[in-house]
Amino acid sequence: MEEGNSFRMSGLKILVVRFSAMGDIVLTSPVVRLLKIQLNAEVHFFTKDIFGDLWKENPYLSKIWTINKDLKEVISALKKEKFDAVIDLHSNLRTLRLRFYLWGIPFYHCKKGSLPRWFYVQTGFKPLLQKHIVTRYLETLRSFPVIYDGKGLDFFVSDKETKLQLKPYIVMVLGAAHFTKRIPFEKWKQIISSFHSYSLVLIGGKDDVNLGKALEGSFENRVINRCGETDVLASALLIKNAELVITGDTGMMHIAAALRKPVVSIWGGTIPEFGWLPFYPEGMNRNKTIQVENLSCRPCSRFGRLECPKKHFRCMNEISASSVYEQGQILLKHNYS
Structure with a gap:
């Protein structure tokens, strides 16, 4: 459920949340880019410790928040940030708890389309499943004045990492x-x-x-x-x-x-x-x-x-x-x- 779209649309501080897994987190990258470039927002990302390095070199993020197991590891610090909005791209019990802890901040939830996938697995009936998960993530931003720029995903890695001297x-x-x-x-x-x-x-x-x-x-x-x-x-x-x-x-x-x-x-x-x-x-x-x-x-x-x-x-x-x-x-x- 979306709530609260009357706040200012420039200079926002926004927390984007996706805890796992690696591929799903990479697929959220257009959301981060659009919020930064088109809204000039201060974008933070919240995930698990083991996935923090995925964002290590991303220039669109101001801060990466991670936990090992429990939200309580960072909740006090998150409250102090006074976010204007939370973009929940995981939509599970953990993010429901996060909403409770950050009560009063507008939350925007991704509709992941899990039910049609479950129905297909159980019955073999193939409903309309063609919508890509990236499209679903982007739909979470429909209350914001952003337009998908067509540029696909982002992943930043520099040549500082060990390079294999072998080609092709x-x-x-x-x-x-x-x-x-x-x-x-x-x-x-x-x-x-x-x-x-x-x-x-x-x-x-x-x-x-x-x-x-x-x-x-x-x-x-x-x-x-x-x-x-x-x-x-x-x-x-x-x-x-x-x-x-x-x-x-x-x-x-x-x-x-x-x-x-x-x-x-x-x-x-x-x-x-x-x-x-x-x-x-x-x-x-x-x-x-x-x-x-x-x-x-x-x-x-x-x-x-x-x-x-x-x-x-x-x-x-x-x-x-x-x-x-x-x-x-x-x-x-x-x-x-």
């Missing part, structure tokens, strides 16, 4: 938060075999180290494993200097789009229609989507699962490695980098 190369993103978004080892081997004339860099978190090592060992001198070795900014720099990014439905997929990189996105238990496709500036589409069509058990959840509920994992095991290669070649021939 393709980045392959191994990590994903949920099992049903992860590309299996054998499928990665097929994909890597297809790109036999390219240097390949693997990125991921600590949970992906063994997978990265196994793939590196299977393709000596052609695959460089950086899983568990790079933080989010260093991984982003690897993406920034890559010719192509091959990834599942991950936060790094959205960072790649923010950096205007060509992406082959591979979809397992989730589907693009849920509104999380790579989001590029208007008139630009550098994504090629790969998925197993007409699989009755897809999508099996809105966000991903810890295991395949059918135990066969066909949504990933039946991905065509040759299709990944063909679509990647189309993007590489455009020479976007």
Whole structure:
């Protein structure tokens, strides 16, 4: 529910809230940019500690607020800021509590469209799901005199981060938060075999180290494993200097789009229609989507699962490695980098 739109519209101090996850936070970046550039607002962002670095080099933010577990870690300090408005792009129980703590400040809530996605998962009936989550975030600003500028996402990373002295190369993103978004080892081997004339860099978190090592060992001198070795900014720099990014439905997929990189996105238990496709500036589409069509058990959840509920994992095991290669070649021939 929106309330209070009678305050001044210049020189505002605005708190934007999104606690997780990586990709969702990157997708909020147009909101921050519009508030800063078009309203000259003092924009603060509130998230979890582990995601604070996503905003580290963003010039549109005045301050980043983070918590480890509980709102009470910063509530007293937030109250002292006397915000003119709060843009709630998470809309969950935690932000409901935040509204209680900051009672009296106008809150503007994102309508995330969770019900249609849940209904689709439960029934298989496909309602109108084409609205991108970025569009939903931007709709939260409808009480403000801002207009989407068509410039897509923002992600800022400087060359101060460790640069890989290797070009040209393709980045392959191994990590994903949920099992049903992860590309299996054998499928990665097929994909890597297809790109036999390219240097390949693997990125991921600590949970992906063994997978990265196994793939590196299977393709000596052609695959460089950086899983568990790079933080989010260093991984982003690897993406920034890559010719192509091959990834599942991950936060790094959205960072790649923010950096205007060509992406082959591979979809397992989730589907693009849920509104999380790579989001590029208007008139630009550098994504090629790969998925197993007409699989009755897809999508099996809105966000991903810890295991395949059918135990066969066909949504990933039946991905065509040759299709990944063909679509990647189309993007590489455009020479976007």
